Amino acid sequence: MSDYDAAGEIWATMDKVRNSMFTTEEEGELHSRPMAAYPARDEHAIYFVSRTDHKVREIEGGSPVNLSFSDNSNNTWVSVFGHARVSQDRTKLRELWSNWAEAYLPQGPDAPDVALITVTPVSGKIWDSASSKLVQVAKTLVASARQVPPKDTVAETAL
Numbered sequence: 001m002s003d004y005d006a007a008g009e010i011w012a013t014m015d016k017v018r019n020s021m022f023t024t025e026e027e028g029e030l031h032s033r034p035m036a037a038y039p040a041r042d043e044h045a046i047y048f049v050s051r052t053d054h055k056v057r058e059i060e061g062g063s064p065v066n067l068s069f070s071d072n073s074n075n076t077w078v079s080v081f082g083h084a085r086v087s088q089d090r091t092k093l094r095e096l097w098s099n100w101a102e103a104y105l106p107q108g109p110d111a112p113d114v115a116l117i118t119v120t121p122v123s124g125k126i127w128d129s130a131s132s133k134l135v136q137v138a139k140t141l142v143a144s145a146r147q148v149p150p151k152d153t154v155a156e157t158a159l
Contacts, residue, residue, distance in 0.1 A: 006157040010124040013071050013078045014039040014046065022048065023066040024058040024084075031058065037067065038096050044159075046082070048117040049093060049101045049109075056115050059084040065119055075129035080159065082121040089116045121159035128154075 014020070014037060022035040033055065038047040046067065050056060059065060062083045069078040093109040093116050105114050 006126055007124070007159055009076075009128060010078050010080065010126050010157070010159065011039060011041045013076050013126065014067075014069055014080070015041075017069045017071050017078075019069070021068045022055070023068070024055060024063060026058045031055070036100060037069070044120065046080070046119040046121060047092065047096055048119070049096055049105065050115050050117050051105060052086075052113045052115045056086050056117070059117065060086055067119065077127045078124060079126075080119075080121050080124040082119040082159075084117055084119045087116050087118065092116050123156065124159050125154070125156045 018037055018039075020035055020037045021032045022037075023030055023032040025031070035048050035050070038049075039045075040047065062085050065082055065084045067078075067080040067082070069080075071077070090110060093114060096116075097109045102108070105111065107114065
């Protein structure tokens with residue numbers, strides 16, 4: 001696993017999957033919701049286009065958040081811890097704007113209730129089972145018979 005580029009694989013998975021579960025904390029309770037992610041490794045940021053609502057109030061001020069991504073076709077799961085902040089960066093909102101965003105926010109990127117959420121990732125963890133599903137089932141059956149968990153790649157890294 002010494003040649004395994006965990007950070008690179010995490011960014012690649014986020015870029016491929018794009019849909020995440022975005023988790024915030026408010027008054028001791030965790031709140032998760034699906035959101036489309038726009039990862040930008042060269043900017044060390046993961047962007048989200050959002051309506052200004054309760055989730056925005058939960059993350060104002062650089063709050064800690066967790067993002068999770070699942071690539072079921074490759075048996076890969078990613079969890080990213082970071083800090084989120086909210087802005088009205090209209091230039092970035094226009095850059096990220098798409099038909100998908102338009103469907104949920106028909107008022108457009110310049111509307112006062114449209115916000116940009118920027119997550120600065122701190123660390124990430126990836127569970128990567130590069131085997132096919134058939135091989136994965138076989139590994140699981142062998143592991144069950146031997147009472148030893150299957151060996152998959154699990155890596156934590158700074159982002």
